[in-house]
Amino acid sequence: MKATSVVLACFWLVTCGPGNNGQSPGTQDLGARARGEFSPLPATIATEANPLTQAKTRLGKILFYETRISVDGTVSCARCHPFSMYAADGLKTSVGNRCSPNARNAPTVLNAAGQIAQHWIGNRTDVEDQAKQSVTGAASFGMPSITAVEDRLSQIEGYRPLFAAAFPGESEPITVAHMAEAIGAFERTLVTPSPFDAYLSGNESALGEKERKGLAAFMDIGCASCHSGTYVGGETFDKFGIDVPYWEFTKSEKPDEGRFAVTKKEEDRYVFKVPILRNVARTPPYFHDGSVESLETAVWIMAKVQLGLDISPDQRGHILAFLEALTGKLPEDALKLPELPAADRR
Numbered sequence: 434m435k436a437t438s439v440v441l442a443c444f445w446l447v448t449c450g451p452g453n454n455g456q457s458p459g460t461q462d463l464g465a466r467a468r469g470e471f472s473p474l475p476a477t478i479a480t481e482a483n484p485l486t487q488a489k490t491r492l493g494k495i496l497f498y499e500t501r502i503s504v505d506g507t508v509s510c511a512r513c514h515p516f517s518m519y520a521a522d523g524l525k526t527s528v529g530n531r532c533s534p535n536a537r538n539a540p541t542v543l544n545a546a547g548q549i550a551q552h553w554i555g556n557r558t559d560v561e562d563q564a565k566q567s568v569t570g571a572a573s574f575g576m577p578s579i580t581a582v583e584d585r586l587s588q589i590e591g592y593r594p595l596f597a598a599a600f601p602g603e604s605e606p607i608t609v610a611h612m613a614e615a616i617g618a619f620e621r622t623l624v625t626p627s628p629f630d631a632y633l634s635g636n637e638s639a640l641g642e643k644e645r646k647g648l649a650a651f652m653d654i655g656c657a658s659c660h661s662g663t664y665v666g667g668e669t670f671d672k673f674g675i676d677v678p679y680w681e682f683t684k685s686e687k688p689d690e691g692r693f694a695v696t697k698k699e700e701d702r703y704v705f706k707v708p709i710l711r712n713v714a715r716t717p718p719y720f721h722d723g724s725v726e727s728l729e730t731a732v733w734i735m736a737k738v739q740l741g742l743d744i745s746p747d748q749r750g751h752i753l754a755f756l757e758a759l760t761g762k763l764p765e766d767a768l769k770l771p772e773l774p775a776a777d778r779r
């Protein structure tokens with residue numbers, strides 16, 4: 434080693450080398466900045482409107498797997514949101530009863546309950562509303578009416594005690610509103626703490642160097658101006674393709690008018706809910722129409738169409754490493770299949 438290198442190395446140790454806590458200077462600042470933009474996941478996403486009880490979340494989990502409330506007996510929530518695949522189905526767009534095609538890609542239900550609204554265009558207010566409308570949705574369960582679903586549930590003898598325990602004191606516990614409340618309660622338990630949560634809670638070494646560089650880039654270039662908060666998204670709506678049509682980059686077969694379908698306001702054309710990025714590395718393909726298979730391409734497209742930036746392969750690599758650190762631990766109970774109540778022998 435030449436003398437100049439020794440001097441440089443000493444200089445590096447003093448100015449950039451590991452400090453007392455084994456972290457390089459600047460890490461503390463990054464942590465503080467990150468805590469300004471994001472926060473760690475709560476233990477559950479309970480609300481006053483839907484307080485969680487064990488009886489309710491247990492029933493909700495069973496109903497999540499129930500296929501007998503679908504028109505052809507093959508559809509359950511778990512079909513399109515299997516936990517073994519981080520609660521998305523891996524298809525471009527989902528397939529419901531009798532092979533009915535869905536217009537959009539299935540997002541994960543993990544951590545989903547904390548968002549401002551549900552669905553890509555925000556046409557469901559919360560997870561309870563989503564569950565309630567799903568059973569009569571033509572491309573999902575396809576049941577002809579709410580009453581038809583209630584009849585099916587009432588015919589399965591084993592549901593009586595389960596609904597009665599979850600909704601004590603109700604004269605008619607078996608209703609679709611209660612079904613939706615129970616499924617919603619179960620979904621409110623589906624949180625997946627990740628290395629990023631450990632980092633936000635003060636464990637600076639929970640993220641490696643590449644992941645920290647990715648976090649810094651994510652904030653510096655403006656990804657966090659849309660994907661922020663506890664869920665790294667899910668808080669706002671924004672146009673997909675700010676200055677350029679998104680489909681020129683996604684190669685989507687046909688443009689989706691987005692939130693315009695809900696509000697009929699011109700400014701909502703091509704506007705979608707900013708999706709949560711928790712577990713995003715495990716839920717390809719990407720975007721509302723599943724048009725992009727690789728996360729790296731999705732990140733490149735985002736920089737291009739949302740921020741007008743061409744990001745370097747290095748920056749892409751760092752951001753990918755950060756997104757990977759958003760992969761959390763699945764709730765242990767969610768991975769265990771529930772036992773479904775037996776049908777009445779009559």
Ligand code: HEC
Pocket residue numbers: 497508509510511512513514526527528529530535536537538539540541542545548550551552553554560563564567568572573574616
């Ligand atoms: C046929 C497949 C299919 C079935 C069955 C299904 N879903 Fe979905 N789910 C989807 C698709 C596709 C979307 C996106 C719809 C959209 O945005 O237009 C979605 C969206 C959601 C969302 C919104 C997530 C977000 O980030 O906006 C939640 C929550 C959800 N489903 C829960 C459920 C529950 C609970 C059930 C059972 C009652 C269910 N799903 C049944 C395919 C399915």
Ligand code: HEC
Pocket residue numbers: 553651654655656657658659660670671672673675705706707708709710713716718719720721722731732735736739740752
């Ligand atoms: C101006 C707001 C905005 C900015 C800035 C932004 N995004 Fe997005 N992002 C969105 C919206 C809206 C969508 C949904 C697009 C659609 O309809 O599929 C999205 C979708 C995504 C997806 C696909 C998620 C999925 O589950 O399919 C990824 C990944 C993503 N963004 C990452 C990033 C990264 C990385 C950056 C920074 C380079 C970034 N975003 C910047 C608004 C934004």
